[in-house]
Every structure is written in structure tokens, then in C-alpha cells.
Amino acid sequence: MTDKSANSMWGGRFAMSPAEIMQEINASIGFDKQLAPQDIRGSKAHAQMLAEAGIITKSDAREIVKGLDQIAAEIAAGTFEFSRELEDVHMNVESRLKTIVGAAAGRLHTARSRNDQVATDFRLYVRDAIDGIDAALEGVQQALAEKAEKHAATVMPGFTHLQPAQPVTFGHHLLAYVEMIARDRGRFADARKRLNESPLGSAALAGTSFPIDRKKTAEALGFDRPMANSLDGVSDRDFALETLAAATITAVHFSRLAEEIVIWMTPQFGFVTLSDRFTTGSSIMPQKRNPDAAELARAKAGRVAASFQGLVMVMKGLPLAYSKDMQEDKEATFDAFANLRLIIAAMAGMIGDLEPNAEAMRAAAGRGYSTATDLADWLVKELKLPFRDAHHVTGTIVKLAEKKGVDLDQLTLSEMQSVEPKITKPVFSVLSVENSVKSRTSYGGTSPQNVLKMARQWLRRLEKGRGKD
Numbered sequence: 041m042t043d044k045s046a047n048s049m050w051g052g053r054f055a056m057s058p059a060e061i062m063q064e065i066n067a068s069i070g071f072d073k074q075l076a077p078q079d080i081r082g083s084k085a086h087a088q089m090l091a092e093a094g095i096i097t098k099s100d101a102r103e104i105v106k107g108l109d110q111i112a113a114e115i116a117a118g119t120f121e122f123s124r125e126l127e128d129v130h131m132n133v134e135s136r137l138k139t140i141v142g143a144a145a146g147r148l149h150t151a152r153s154r155n156d157q158v159a160t161d162f163r164l165y166v167r168d169a170i171d172g173i174d175a176a177l178e179g180v181q182q183a184l185a186e187k188a189e190k191h192a193a194t195v196m197p198g199f200t201h202l203q204p205a206q207p208v209t210f211g212h213h214l215l216a217y218v219e220m221i222a223r224d225r226g227r228f229a230d231a232r233k234r235l236n237e238s239p240l241g242s243a244a245l246a247g248t249s250f251p252i253d254r255k256k257t258a259e260a261l262g263f264d265r266p267m268a269n270s271l272d273g274v275s276d277r278d279f280a281l282e283t284l285a286a287a288t289i290t291a292v293h294f295s296r297l298a299e300e301i302v303i304w305m306t307p308q309f310g311f312v313t314l315s316d317r318f319t320t321g322s323s324i325m326p327q328k329r330n331p332d333a334a335e336l337a338r339a340k341a342g343r344v345a346a347s348f349q350g351l352v353m354v355m356k357g358l359p360l361a362y363s364k365d366m367q368e369d370k371e372a373t374f375d376a377f378a379n380l381r382l383i384i385a386a387m388a389g390m391i392g393d394l395e396p397n398a399e400a401m402r403a404a405a406g407r408g409y410s411t412a413t414d415l416a417d418w419l420v421k422e423l424k425l426p427f428r429d430a431h432h433v434t435g436t437i438v439k440l441a442e443k444k445g446v447d448l449d450q451l452t453l454s455e456m457q458s459v460e461p462k463i464t465k466p467v468f469s470v471l472s473v474e475n476s477v478k479s480r481t482s483y484g485g486t487s488p489q490n491v492l493k494m495a496r497q498w499l500r501r502l503e504k505g506r507g508k509d
Contacts, residue, residue: 071371072129073122076115078164079129080108082157082240085260087148089253095151100144107140108133129161130154151250152243155274155362159239162370164261166283169377170232176384177225177290181218182502183391188214189495193488195473196311196401197410204408207473210396211495212486218498220293227286235279238263242273245361275361277351280373284348287380288341294387295341298334301390305331310400318390337386340379347376405473409438409448414470414479423462433460 084105091101111133114120126132138145188211198208238258241248247270254266267273304311318333350372354365412434419430436459441448444455449471456463469475480486 068128068367068370070124071374072158072367073132074374075129075158075161075165075370076120076133077112078161078168079133079157080112081164081261082160082257083133083148084108085257086152086240088260089256090147090150092256093251093253095250095252096144096147100147103141103144104137104148107137107145110140111136128154128158130157151241151248151252153245153274155244156239156242156270159242159274159276160261162373163235163237163239163263163279166235166279166373167232167262170228170283173287173290173377173380173384174225174228176381176388177221177228178502178505180384180388180391181221181498183388184214184218184221185495185498185502187211187391188218188491189499191396191398192492192495193477194396194398194401195405195477196396197405197408198486204404204410206413207405207410207476208480208486209477209488209491210398210401211488211491214391215491215494215498217293217297221290224286224290224293227289228283231279231282231286234282236262236264237267238265239267239273239276241266242270245271245274271361275358275366277355277366277369280369281348281351281355284344284351284373284376287376288345288348291341291344291380291383294383295338297387298338298341301334301394302331302338305329305334309404310397311404312394312396314390314394318386318393333386333390337383337390340383343379344376344383347372402473406447409441411448411471411473411476412438414476415448415467417479418467418470419460419463422464422466423460 087096087101087104087108090096091098111120114136120136122129122132123135126135134145134148137148190211191214192209192211194210195207196210196213197204198206198213238254238261240257240261241252241254258264258266267276301312301314303309305314314329314331314333318331319329320332321329351369354368358365415437416427416430416434419425419433420427423430425433437448437451437456440455440459441451444451449468453463453465453467456467470479477486477488481490484490
């Protein structure tokens, strides 16, 4: 005797309903309902193609599309009821469609499987997410470039090993992140280009015997072309992995900036301040101003990286074609994109909000003998010493200054001449941090004129990019 509670969507093969724990582990509607807009777009394109190919009637296709539009409106209004018993977003939409249009709904799944359906939905979702992330990243570049233009000549210490190295400008430091984000946007663009092929029509794994037009559905959904292999069409998740890899690198870049903001805000540095809008207080220490937004952005980068690693582990041992393991691709991806969007928004807000303490930066730039390289370069250019000899002379002079407890420009000429007799008074012209940064005129260098020029180039480039939209 057949169990009347058997799940009808699996057809006549199953006589009993699934165990409760099976339903619990199998259901994905709790998260894949986010794919509903993409699922409806894919279904509309599929229905219209089926009608044009003569596989279903045009009347049925019109009813299906009309019903799908009603479902989309219900979802947008928040009145659509998703059922856990129907397992996933595809069956929820199809079930509601049947209620609305009747028997015609059963014809929608002709020449299609949930395997190619979800692969299509997921690609559409990732593509949409890339477009949104790219726009947000462009906004951060704009904020950074504007602040770099304003602070093209604001001197700060440049670090290696978090030790004072050479003076740079605050604008130069900010433009480094503009360049990094440009590469991030490039990676997302590359991922988008590769993912923009349509799996729809691959069916379960082998294609279909119906005379479908896969180019038609690909074009309707904005894909460049159909995927060329049906096995690959349903089993590939490279597009998600590649996008998550790009998201991970992006999150790491923002985490590095967040870490710098945390360091810069400490009293020991005192380089920048953030307003009350991006800081919090302490429940016990009234003096505290904590950079929690930066700290949380830094931490959420770990969430993004974990999502990438998690999906790598899901995919690493799967044979072709589709396996239910691949249901685990969505939660990680949804979580990564949500957290990356939050990171970007928080960092954009902080960049606009933070104010540099130019005086503290300038003072720190002069500590740690940061113009020692300028001294060595002067010895090479003016005295024609080999650089290695100049390096040795400079190191000896630094040691002398350190012993006397003074900066390089506070040494007397005779004290420097005790190390290298040929040194002349003009040496003092290169020992100030302002002259140091002004001298770095090589392409990509930190001289204020370079920084101002590059900041304005970026602002023009960003404006031109928006014009293309």
C-alpha cells in the first residue's frame, strides 16, 4: 500500500515519506529562497523558449509567465509563503504556480531538471552580486582618491616591519588602496566574464531530446552563450569559487586597512580620529573610544575567507555530475557576499569620516632616522660614492646620532665630517622629511606632485567609468 504522505514531487518511485531527520538535512528553502528572483527569471525565459520551439503552446507559456509575475509580486510584497515541506525554492515556486494557473504549470519543467535550473539560478545570483559589489568598490575608490587629493602633501611615516622606514604622504598611502581595489574589481570582472555562460538546457546531466533552443534562453538571460557540455553545465561551481576567491582577496585588503586604522587611532600613534559615528565606548571605562567598526570589518574578512575554503572542501572530492553536496554551495556564498558588502560599506563610511592628525604624523615621520636613505642617496649623487660605501657611511652617522640622542638633522656638520670628510653643508637640505618626500619624483613615488596628479587621474577615470553606465 502506498503511503499517502509520500512526497509527490519525487513521483511514483517513493512509497513512503522521508524521515524527519532526512527532511531536516535535505531542505534548503531556509536559505535558497534568496534565489527566487533569479529562479523566476530563468523560468520565464525557459517557458517562452518552449513555446517558440513548439514544445508547449503559446497560451500555456503566457499563463506561466503571468503566474510567475504574480509570484514575483507576492515575494516582493512579503506575502508569499515558503513551505519547508516543498524542500527548495524551485518546488515552492512551481507549487504556487500550479495553484495560480493550473495544469499549465506542470509543463514548465519540460526539458529541464532542477540540476540545470539551480545552476542557472546560482550563476544569475553570483553575477548580480558581482555587479553590486563592483559598484560599491568604485565608491570606496572615489572616497579614497578624494581624501588622497586633499592630503597629497600631508607627511606621515612609511613603515616596513612596522618600523619607521622613509617618509611618505598620507595621500600616497591612501592611493595604494585605490590600486589594490582596482585589482579587486579586475578579478571580479574576470570572474563575471567566465561565469557568463548558461547551463540551462543541460537538464539533469545529459541534455534533452526535446528540440530546445539553448541560445535563445542564454540570450534572454543575458548570458554570452550556452555552456558547451551538459555534464559541466550542472556540476561546475568554478564560478562561485572564483568569485569567492576574489571576495576573499578583497576582504583581506580591507582588513589590512582596518588594521591600520586600529593602529593609527591608538594614543601611541594618534595619526587619525574617527567620530562617534564609527566608534563605541566602554561600559566601565568612560575615556574609551574604540574603533569597533574597523575591528569588525577586520574580523568579517575571516568569514569571507572561510566561505571560500568551505566550498573548496565541498567540491574537492565530487565526481561528475551533480551531487547533493553541492547544495552547500549557497549558504557559504550568500554569507560571504553579505559580509563583504557590510565590510565595504563600513570601510567607505570610515574613510569619509576619518581625519588625519597632520602634526602627529609629521612628528612621527621624522623619528627613527627615516631620512637616512636620503643621506645615502646624497652621498652617491654629490660625492660619487658607490652606494654600498654610502650605505656604510650613513649607517655610521646614524649610529653617532643615536649615541647622542638626536635626529640626523640635529648633528653638526663637523660631526658628520668626522665620519666622511667630504660632506658639505648642502647635505642638510635632504635631511628634512618635507624635502625627502618632495624628492621621490619617480613614477609611482610619494612626491606631493605625483600624488596630486595620480589622485586626479583616478578621479577622472572613475568619473569616466560611471559615464559608461
